[in-house]
Amino acid sequence: xxxxxxxxxxxxxxxxxxxxxxxxxxxxxxxxxxxxxxxxxxxxxxxxxxxxxxxxxxxxxxxxxxxxxxxxxxxxxxxxxxxxxxxxxxxxxxxxxxxxxxxxxxxxxxxxxxx
Amino acid sequence: xxxxxxxxxxxxxxxxxxxxxxxxxxxxxxxxxxxxxxxxxxxxxxxxxxxxxxxxxxxxxxxxxxxxxxxxxxxxxxxxxxxxxxxxxxxxxxxxxxxxxxxxxxxxxxxxxxxxxxx
Numbered sequence: 001x002x003x004x005x006x007x008x009x010x011x012x013x014x015x016x017x018x019x020x021x022x023x024x025x026x027x028x029x030x031x032x033x034x035x036x037x038x039x040x041x042x043x044x045x046x047x048x049x050x051x052x053x054x055x056x057x058x059x060x061x062x063x064x065x066x067x068x069x070x071x072x073x074x075x076x077x078x079x080x081x082x083x084x085x086x087x088x089x090x091x092x093x094x095x096x097x098x099x100x101x102x103x104x105x106x107x108x109x110x111x112x113x114x115x
Numbered sequence: 116x117x118x119x120x121x122x123x124x125x126x127x128x129x130x131x132x133x134x135x136x137x138x139x140x141x142x143x144x145x146x147x148x149x150x151x152x153x154x155x156x157x158x159x160x161x162x163x164x165x166x167x168x169x170x171x172x173x174x175x176x177x178x179x180x181x182x183x184x185x186x187x188x189x190x191x192x193x194x195x196x197x198x199x200x201x202x203x204x205x206x207x208x209x210x211x212x213x214x215x216x217x218x219x220x221x222x223x224x225x226x227x228x229x230x231x232x233x234x
Contacts, residue, residue, distance in 0.1 A: 036225075043119065044159075044208070044225035090158065102149070103210075103223060105158040 002027045002093045006106035014114045019063075019078040021109045023091030026072065032094040033074045034103070035065055039087045047089075050074065061085070086113045117143050119211050121226035128199055129234055136194045136229045138209030144189035145211035149223065150182075153206040165192050189214065199233040206230050 007022040025031055035047040048059025055067040065076045074091060091106040118141040128134050138148055146167050151159040163184050165171040171184035181203075183195040192211075196203055210223040 041227070043227040044210075046222060046224075049222065102161055102164065105160075107158045 002031065002104050004091045004093050004104060004106040006091050006109050008109050009107065010110045010112065012112040012114065013081045015083055016080050019076070019081045019085065019111065021076040021089050021111065023074045023076065023106060024072050025074060025091070025093050027093055033067065034092040034094070035059065035063070035076050036090045036092060037087045038090065044090070047076070081113045083113050083115065086111055117213060117224040119209065119224045119226040121209055121229050123229060124227060125230045127232045127234065130200055131198055133195055133197045134199055134231060136207055138192045138194070138211065138226055140190045140211040140224070143213045143215070146189065146214045147212045148186060148192040149210045150184060150192075150194050151208045151210070153208060153228070159208060196231065199231070201233045204231055204233045
Protein backbone atom coordinates (compact mmCIF):
# COMPACT_ATOMS: atom_id res chain seq x y z
CA UNK A 1 0.00 0.00 0.00
CA UNK A 2 1.07 3.54 -0.67
CA UNK A 3 1.80 6.01 2.11
CA UNK A 4 3.69 9.20 2.77
CA UNK A 5 5.37 10.47 5.91
CA UNK A 6 6.08 14.13 6.39
CA UNK A 7 8.85 14.25 8.90
CA UNK A 8 8.13 17.68 10.37
CA UNK A 9 4.74 18.95 11.48
CA UNK A 10 6.05 22.53 11.70
CA UNK A 11 8.99 24.29 10.08
CA UNK A 12 9.94 27.88 10.83
CA UNK A 13 12.40 29.87 8.71
CA UNK A 14 13.40 33.49 8.33
CA UNK A 15 12.52 35.38 5.18
CA UNK A 16 15.25 35.01 2.58
CA UNK A 17 16.62 31.74 3.98
CA UNK A 18 16.25 28.31 2.35
CA UNK A 19 13.24 26.09 2.89
CA UNK A 20 13.36 22.31 3.27
CA UNK A 21 10.21 20.28 3.83
CA UNK A 22 10.86 16.58 4.15
CA UNK A 23 8.77 13.73 2.79
CA UNK A 24 9.34 9.99 2.60
CA UNK A 25 7.08 7.67 0.69
CA UNK A 26 6.21 4.01 0.50
CA UNK A 27 4.84 2.55 -2.69
CA UNK A 28 4.43 -0.83 -4.30
CA UNK A 29 4.45 0.75 -7.72
CA UNK A 30 6.46 3.38 -9.50
CA UNK A 31 4.89 6.26 -7.64
CA UNK A 32 3.56 9.55 -8.79
CA UNK A 33 4.30 12.14 -6.14
CA UNK A 34 2.96 15.62 -5.58
CA UNK A 35 3.34 18.61 -3.33
CA UNK A 36 0.26 20.70 -2.63
CA UNK A 37 0.04 23.95 -0.67
CA UNK A 38 -2.97 25.08 1.34
CA UNK A 39 -3.28 28.72 2.32
CA UNK A 40 -5.85 29.62 4.99
CA UNK A 41 -9.37 29.71 3.59
CA UNK A 42 -8.15 28.78 0.13
CA UNK A 43 -8.19 25.60 -1.90
CA UNK A 44 -5.28 23.26 -2.29
CA UNK A 45 -2.91 24.33 -5.03
CA UNK A 46 -0.58 21.97 -6.89
CA UNK A 47 3.04 23.06 -6.51
CA UNK A 48 4.66 20.30 -8.52
CA UNK A 49 4.28 16.74 -9.71
CA UNK A 50 6.67 13.84 -10.32
CA UNK A 51 5.61 11.11 -12.73
CA UNK A 52 8.77 9.13 -13.57
CA UNK A 53 10.35 11.67 -15.89
CA UNK A 54 13.16 13.92 -14.61
CA UNK A 55 13.97 13.28 -10.96
CA UNK A 56 14.38 16.99 -10.23
CA UNK A 57 11.00 18.61 -10.59
CA UNK A 58 10.54 22.34 -10.77
CA UNK A 59 7.27 23.80 -9.61
CA UNK A 60 5.61 27.13 -9.20
CA UNK A 61 6.78 30.00 -6.99
CA UNK A 62 10.40 28.85 -7.05
CA UNK A 63 9.82 25.49 -5.37
CA UNK A 64 11.41 22.28 -6.53
CA UNK A 65 11.61 18.69 -5.33
CA UNK A 66 13.95 15.83 -6.02
CA UNK A 67 12.81 12.23 -6.32
CA UNK A 68 15.36 9.90 -4.74
CA UNK A 69 14.37 6.28 -5.16
CA UNK A 70 17.25 4.93 -3.07
CA UNK A 71 16.13 7.06 -0.14
CA UNK A 72 12.38 6.86 -0.92
CA UNK A 73 12.31 10.61 -0.46
CA UNK A 74 10.70 13.55 -2.22
CA UNK A 75 11.79 16.60 -0.26
CA UNK A 76 10.54 20.07 -1.19
CA UNK A 77 13.00 22.96 -1.32
CA UNK A 78 13.13 26.64 -2.11
CA UNK A 79 16.32 28.70 -2.07
CA UNK A 80 14.82 31.78 -0.46
CA UNK A 81 11.64 31.94 1.59
CA UNK A 82 9.10 34.69 1.11
CA UNK A 83 6.49 35.79 3.60
CA UNK A 84 3.78 34.65 1.20
CA UNK A 85 5.10 31.09 1.42
CA UNK A 86 3.67 30.70 4.92
CA UNK A 87 1.06 27.94 4.56
CA UNK A 88 0.39 24.25 5.07
CA UNK A 89 2.20 21.90 2.68
CA UNK A 90 1.12 18.37 1.86
CA UNK A 91 3.19 15.62 0.29
CA UNK A 92 0.95 13.27 -1.68
CA UNK A 93 1.36 9.91 -3.42
CA UNK A 94 -1.05 8.60 -5.97
CA UNK A 95 -2.55 5.15 -5.70
CA UNK A 96 -2.33 4.52 -9.42
CA UNK A 97 -2.28 0.83 -8.70
CA UNK A 98 -5.94 1.15 -7.83
CA UNK A 99 -8.55 1.79 -10.45
CA UNK A 100 -9.33 5.34 -9.40
CA UNK A 101 -5.90 6.91 -9.01
CA UNK A 102 -6.69 8.12 -5.51
CA UNK A 103 -4.43 10.59 -3.76
CA UNK A 104 -2.99 9.68 -0.37
CA UNK A 105 -2.02 12.69 1.72
CA UNK A 106 0.69 13.11 4.31
CA UNK A 107 -0.21 14.80 7.58
CA UNK A 108 1.07 18.15 6.42
CA UNK A 109 3.85 20.53 7.39
CA UNK A 110 3.05 24.02 8.52
CA UNK A 111 5.62 26.49 7.23
CA UNK A 112 6.06 29.72 9.16
CA UNK A 113 8.18 32.54 7.74
CA UNK A 114 9.58 35.14 10.11
CA UNK A 115 10.39 38.66 8.94
CA UNK B 116 -5.69 27.13 -14.65
CA UNK B 117 -8.57 24.81 -13.90
CA UNK B 118 -11.02 26.12 -11.30
CA UNK B 119 -13.20 24.15 -8.94
CA UNK B 120 -15.81 25.90 -6.83
CA UNK B 121 -17.70 24.76 -3.75
CA UNK B 122 -20.91 26.09 -2.33
CA UNK B 123 -21.52 27.02 0.37
CA UNK B 124 -18.16 27.99 1.78
CA UNK B 125 -19.50 27.84 5.30
CA UNK B 126 -22.68 26.37 6.79
CA UNK B 127 -24.04 26.08 10.30
CA UNK B 128 -26.96 23.75 10.91
CA UNK B 129 -28.89 22.15 13.71
CA UNK B 130 -28.40 18.54 14.68
CA UNK B 131 -30.69 16.23 12.73
CA UNK B 132 -30.93 18.34 9.61
CA UNK B 133 -29.41 17.56 6.20
CA UNK B 134 -26.89 19.71 4.41
CA UNK B 135 -26.01 19.68 0.71
CA UNK B 136 -22.61 20.78 -0.55
CA UNK B 137 -22.00 21.43 -4.24
CA UNK B 138 -18.76 20.97 -6.13
CA UNK B 139 -18.44 22.40 -9.63
CA UNK B 140 -15.69 22.32 -12.22
CA UNK B 141 -15.97 25.73 -13.85
CA UNK B 142 -13.85 25.49 -16.98
CA UNK B 143 -13.41 21.79 -17.60
CA UNK B 144 -15.35 18.56 -17.55
CA UNK B 145 -14.71 16.05 -14.81
CA UNK B 146 -15.69 12.42 -15.16
CA UNK B 147 -14.31 11.79 -11.69
CA UNK B 148 -14.68 13.90 -8.57
CA UNK B 149 -13.42 13.17 -5.09
CA UNK B 150 -14.70 14.16 -1.65
CA UNK B 151 -12.33 14.61 1.27
CA UNK B 152 -12.74 15.44 4.91
CA UNK B 153 -10.18 17.41 6.89
CA UNK B 154 -10.20 17.63 10.67
CA UNK B 155 -8.49 20.57 12.38
CA UNK B 156 -4.71 20.44 12.06
CA UNK B 157 -4.93 17.09 10.28
CA UNK B 158 -4.56 15.79 6.77
CA UNK B 159 -7.17 15.17 4.13
CA UNK B 160 -8.93 11.84 4.29
CA UNK B 161 -10.61 10.55 1.15
CA UNK B 162 -14.27 9.81 1.77
CA UNK B 163 -15.49 8.74 -1.64
CA UNK B 164 -14.91 8.86 -5.36
CA UNK B 165 -17.75 9.76 -7.66
CA UNK B 166 -17.91 9.01 -11.34
CA UNK B 167 -20.39 10.74 -13.58
CA UNK B 168 -23.36 8.52 -14.26
CA UNK B 169 -22.50 5.79 -11.77
CA UNK B 170 -22.60 5.12 -8.05
CA UNK B 171 -19.93 6.57 -5.83
CA UNK B 172 -17.20 4.39 -4.37
CA UNK B 173 -16.88 4.91 -0.63
CA UNK B 174 -13.75 4.41 1.44
CA UNK B 175 -13.79 1.94 4.27
CA UNK B 176 -15.54 3.32 7.33
CA UNK B 177 -17.54 5.98 5.48
CA UNK B 178 -21.29 5.48 5.76
CA UNK B 179 -22.82 5.71 2.31
CA UNK B 180 -26.30 6.31 3.70
CA UNK B 181 -25.08 9.23 5.74
CA UNK B 182 -22.91 10.87 3.09
CA UNK B 183 -24.93 10.79 -0.11
CA UNK B 184 -23.01 11.60 -3.25
CA UNK B 185 -24.52 12.42 -6.60
CA UNK B 186 -22.45 13.15 -9.70
CA UNK B 187 -25.24 14.58 -11.80
CA UNK B 188 -23.21 15.94 -14.69
CA UNK B 189 -19.65 16.31 -15.94
CA UNK B 190 -19.33 19.57 -14.00
CA UNK B 191 -21.29 18.97 -10.80
CA UNK B 192 -21.07 16.62 -7.85
CA UNK B 193 -23.00 17.02 -4.60
CA UNK B 194 -22.39 15.70 -1.11
CA UNK B 195 -25.37 15.56 1.22
CA UNK B 196 -24.73 15.02 4.90
CA UNK B 197 -27.95 13.47 6.17
CA UNK B 198 -29.18 13.77 9.74
CA UNK B 199 -26.10 15.73 10.68
CA UNK B 200 -24.62 15.43 14.15
CA UNK B 201 -21.95 17.53 15.90
CA UNK B 202 -19.32 14.88 15.13
CA UNK B 203 -19.92 15.55 11.43
CA UNK B 204 -18.55 19.06 11.88
CA UNK B 205 -15.51 19.29 9.67
CA UNK B 206 -13.95 20.86 6.60
CA UNK B 207 -15.15 19.12 3.44
CA UNK B 208 -13.08 19.49 0.28
CA UNK B 209 -13.82 18.26 -3.21
CA UNK B 210 -11.52 17.76 -6.14
CA UNK B 211 -12.13 17.12 -9.80
CA UNK B 212 -10.05 15.40 -12.41
CA UNK B 213 -10.03 16.83 -15.91
CA UNK B 214 -11.36 14.19 -18.29
CA UNK B 215 -8.78 15.30 -20.88
CA UNK B 216 -5.76 14.89 -18.63
CA UNK B 217 -4.85 11.25 -19.00
CA UNK B 218 -7.12 8.93 -17.08
CA UNK B 219 -6.28 7.99 -13.50
CA UNK B 220 -2.99 9.86 -13.68
CA UNK B 221 -4.67 13.16 -14.46
CA UNK B 222 -4.17 16.09 -12.12
CA UNK B 223 -6.80 16.69 -9.48
CA UNK B 224 -7.94 20.28 -8.97
CA UNK B 225 -9.26 21.16 -5.56
CA UNK B 226 -12.12 23.32 -4.42
CA UNK B 227 -11.73 25.86 -1.58
CA UNK B 228 -13.60 23.70 0.90
CA UNK B 229 -16.80 23.95 2.93
CA UNK B 230 -16.72 24.45 6.69
CA UNK B 231 -19.64 22.55 8.25
CA UNK B 232 -20.61 23.23 11.85
CA UNK B 233 -23.40 21.17 13.39
CA UNK B 234 -24.86 22.57 16.60
